[in-house]
Amino acid sequence: MTDLFTPPYPQPPRTKRGLVKRFLRGWHSWIHVLFDKSYTMKMGEIRMPGQTMYIANELTLVDQILRGGTAFPKHRELVRNLDPLIGNSVFSANGADWESQRAMVNPAFAHTALNRSMPLMVGAADDFLARLDAADPARPIDIDPMMTHVAADIIFRTLFSQTLDEARSNIIHTAFGKFQRLAHSASMLRLYGIPAGWFEKRSHGPARAIHDVFRPIVEARYEGFHVRGEAPHRDILQSLIEAKHPQTGEPFTCAQVMEQVSTIFLAGHETSASTMTWALYMLAECKHIQDRVRDEVSEIAGDDVLSAAMLKDMGQLRNIFRETLRLYPPVAFFPREVTCPMPMRDKQLEEGAMLVVAPWLTQRNKDNWACPHAFDPDRFDDPANAEMTKQAWFPFGRGPRVCVGAGFAQQEVMTVIASVVRRYRLSVPAGFKPEPISRLTIRPRTGMRLLFERVTHP
Secondary structure, three states: OOOOEOOOOOOOOOOOOOHHHHHHHHOOOHHHHOOHHHHOOOEEEEEOOOOEEEEEOOHHHHHHHHOOHHHOOEOHHHHHHHHHHHOOOOOOOOHHHHHHHHHHHHHHHHHHOHHHHHHHHHHHHHHHHHHHHHOOOOOOEEHHHHHHHHHHHHHHHHHHOOOOOHHHHHHHHHHHHHHHHHHHHHHHHHHOOOOOHHHHHHHHHHHHHHHHHHHHHHHHHHHHHHHHOOOOOOOHHHHHHHOEOOOOOOEOOHHHHHHHHHHHHHHHHHHHHHHHHHHHHHHHHOHHHHHHHHHHHHHHHOOOOOOHHHHHOOHHHHHHHHHHHHHOOOOOOEEEEOOOOEEEOOEEEOOOOEEEEOHHHHOOOOOOOOOOOOEOHHHHHOHHHHHHHHHOOOOOOOHHHOOOOHHHHHHHHHHHHHHHHHHEEEEOOOOOOOOEEEOOOEEEOOOOEEEEEEOOOO
16 A cells, blocks of 8 residues: 655644643634644633633534534624625525525525536636646646636636636735735634734725625626616526515615625635645645546546536546545634533533534544545545545535535536646645645645646657
8 A cells, every 4th residue: 555645734732732822823823723632522622811612523513513503603703704705695694694595595506507517617627727838837836826716717607607817816816815814813813802903904905805806797787687677697696686585575785796796706716726726736746646536537538528427437536525625624613603501512601602613623533534634535435434424524514504515616626626637747846845724714825836747648
C-alpha cells in the first residue's frame, strides 16, 4: 500500500490554552484554536467572556442537533456576522419566516437540475481551461482566485443567464477575502465581550462591492418584470422575481430578491471554490491518485464533452470530492442557538448559549475514521466505512436545513476536476506548503500555487 499523504492542518497543542493565548491563536482562524482533545471529546464546553459555547462531537448529538430544525436555529452570532452580505434570507432566517422563504425559493432550484445545469458548467470549465492555456506553463499559478472565478461563473450563468468576466470575478474574490477577515475579527471580539463596532462597520464596504456586481442585473430584471411584464430568461433570478408568499401572495421586494440572490451566489460559489482548490492541491501532491483519476476520465469520456451520465460512472472522482469535503469542509463549524434551558449529555445548557456542530472535528475524529488526517479517497469504497459515511460525514449539514445545492456542488466540482486532469498534469512547486485558515470558509492563507503541464497523448 502506498503511504498516505497527510495534507496540512494546524497541529493542535496537547493541552487547552488559556483565554489570551486562545484569542491570539484564533484571531486569524477558528481551527487554530483547537487542541488535541477537541478532536475526540464527546462534548466540550468553552466559557468566553461574551458567550458560552458547547461543541457537540458525539454522533448521536450531532444527529439530534442537525435534525432538530426550529429547536436549534442558526445562532444569532452567525446571522449578525453575515447580515451585511445576505441580510434576512433563506440561509439566516429562522422559524416560520424561514419556512415561508424556503417555500418561495424552492421553485428557483429547479434551475439547478443536474441535466439542465450541466452545459453551463461545461462552458464555464472550458473558459477556465482557456485561461490556464494562456498562462506561462513554467510559472506556478495561484488557483485560489481562479477557482473563485470558475465557481462564480457557473453560478452566474445559472442565476442570471450570463457569464462572469475576470474583472468582476476579481472584485468578488478580493472583496470576499476582506469581508471574511473583518467579519471574523468582529465575531472574535464579540465572543470575548469586546466592542467590535469598527470591524462591523468596515465589513459593509466589501459586502457592498460584491452587491454592486449583480445589483444592476437584479434591478433591471425586477423592474422589467413588475413594470413591463418582461421575462427574458427562465433562470433562478426570474423564479425569485416571480415567487409569491404562500399565505399572502405577496412577491419579494427588489431588496429581498437581492438578499436571496446574495445568499445563493455566496453559497453557490464560495464553498465550491474552496473544495476545488483543496482537491486540485491534494491531487498535485498525490501523483498516483491523479494518474488513476485521469485514466478513469479518459476511459469514460475520452475527448467527448462531459455529461451528467458520464460523471455518474466516475466513482474515483466522486470519492476525491467526498474525501476533500471530509478533510476541508468549506464551512467547518455550524453554530446553533439554545432556545431554552436543557440538559445535554452531562451539561446543563443555558438559553442563548452557542451549540456548535463541527464537520471539521467529527470528520477528523480517529474514533470515526482510520488515519483521519490523511487523504485517502478509497476509504469511501470500504464497506467498513459505510456507516461512518452516513453518520460522520456531513459537510452539507443534515435534516431540514441540509444544503439544497449539494448535488449541484458535486456535479460542478467533478466537472471542473475532470476537465483539468484530462488536459494537465498538476504538481506542487518545490518548497510550497499551503496553510488552511478557517473564517467563514476554509481557504489557503496565502493562495494555492500549482504547476500545470499539458498532457500529451501518445
